Amino acid sequence: MALLDNSTSEIINPDTYFQTHTPSRTLIEDEIRVKEFVNKHQEAGRKIVLVTSGGTTVPLENNTVRFIDNFSAGTRGATSAEYPFIISVIWILIFMHRQFSLQPYSRHYTHSTNCFLDFMELKSDGSIGVNSKYASKMKFVLEKYQEFKKNETLLLLNFVTVTDYLFLLRSVTKIMSVLKENAMYYLAAAVSDFFIPAQKMSQHKIHSDGGLTLTMDQVPKFLKPMVTNWVPGGFIVSFKLETDPALLVDKSRLALMRYGHQIVIANLLTTRKCEVVLITRDSEFQIKLTEDEIAEDKEIESKIIPELVKRHYEWIRNASHTGL
Ligand code: PMT
Incomplete structure (x- = not known):
């Protein structure tokens, strides 16, 4: 029987975590890319949004x-x-995503149940073109995508493990902290809550000669150091995922109080694509798609983002009054 029994499960503090784990081999290179990107857009007086996306592995x-x-x-x-x-018209984006997960624009095609060849058709003259059924939507998406590429306003970074994610998030947010209020941090990634610390992990493939019992430690909550040390005074929006509706709002509010950031967006696994609650220190605001909107394939993000933009502007206005 292969047995991994870490008899004591500890809560490691974030500093210890970073001292006892190794970042991905691409971290230094990613940091250089982020610094160049941030400097270029900061000099032009632009705002930058960090979006984290996708799941982390353990x-x-x-x-x-x-x-x-x-x-x-x-x-x-x-x-x-x-x-x-x-x-x-153009917004500046650092998109930090799980490797091979969905990306803006290409998402409309990459993970489709259609094979990519279904989007194409053979013309009568023997050339290849876009299947006319998809052409007008593809033109719309392509124009947007090319605008981003031409203006170099989208920086893609990827991670795989929870350790890659935490090192990268720390580096990116520290670099972005120079932007002060001209940045938004939108944490939509589904970050692992439990992990096996490197020093307790089996070096080689675990033998499959019996059952397997795992004991995992808790991943340190990175929102606290992020809010306090990495980007103090940044506009941070985190998501809270639950499966039990009875716990959702209370747990989200608790996260807001515990970490001290600006907004928690509460969502349930089963309804996350049509309903969320935006929670701030003094308000709760439900965002929901109507039946008609669902039938029209409207995306709830088309309602979430304008609401956040509004609140970011209000926050900047209030912060300038209070000298933050
Ligand atoms: O990608 P999709 O399939 O579209 O799904 C989207 C989503 C459901 C993943 C997204 O909407 C979402 O809810 N993301 C947050 C998921 C999550 O990590 O929830 P949580 O309840 O485990 O954590 C709450 C918050 O604590 C998160 O914002 C996270 O940033 C933070 N956290 C989590 C783990 C950790 N070790 N430290 C943290 O600070």
Whole structure:
């Protein structure tokens, strides 16, 4: 029987976590890209939004054969990223996503139940074109995508494990902290709550000669150091996911009080695509798609993002009054 029994489950503090874990090999390179991107847009006086998206994995072995994953395909993050976070034609975006999860614009095609070849058709002259059934939507998406590419206003970064995610999030937010109120942090990734610390993990593939018992430690809550140290005074929006409706709002409010950031968006696993509650220190605001809107394939993010933009502007206005 292969047994991983970490008899004491500890809550590691974030500093210890970073001291005892190793970042991904691409971290230094990613930091350079983020610094260049932030400097360029800061000099032009632009606002930047960080969107995190998709699930993190928890490896069971240092030479990883098996890992624990979660349900998130990155739909929330990738969809949100297509709606104007800033009141301008182009908004500047750092999109930090789980490798191979959905990305803005390409999301309309990459994870489709259609094979990508179904979007194409052979013309009578032998050339290949877009299937006329999809052409007008594809033209719309392509124009938006190319605008971002031409203006170099979208920076993509990826992560796989929860450790990659935490190191990358710390680096990116610290670099972005120079932007002060000209930034928004939109944390839609589904971050693992439990993990096996590197020093307790099996080095090699766990033998499959019996059952497997796992004991996992709690991943340190990174929102606290993020709010206090990495981007003090930043406009931070986090999501709270629950499956029990009776707990959702209370737990979301608790998160807001505990971490001290600006907004928690509460969502239930089963209804997350048509209903959320936006929670601030002194308000609760439900955002819901109507039956008609659902039938028209309207996306709830098209209502969430304008509401956040409004609140970001209000926050900046109030912060300037209070000298924050
Ligand atoms: O990608 P989709 O399939 O579209 O799904 C979207 C979503 C449901 C994943 C998204 O809308 C969402 O709810 N994301 C947050 C999921 C999550 O991590 O929820 P949580 O209740 O486990 O954590 C709440 C908050 O605590 C999160 O904002 C997270 O940033 C924070 N957290 C989590 C883990 C951790 N170790 N430290 C944290 O600070």
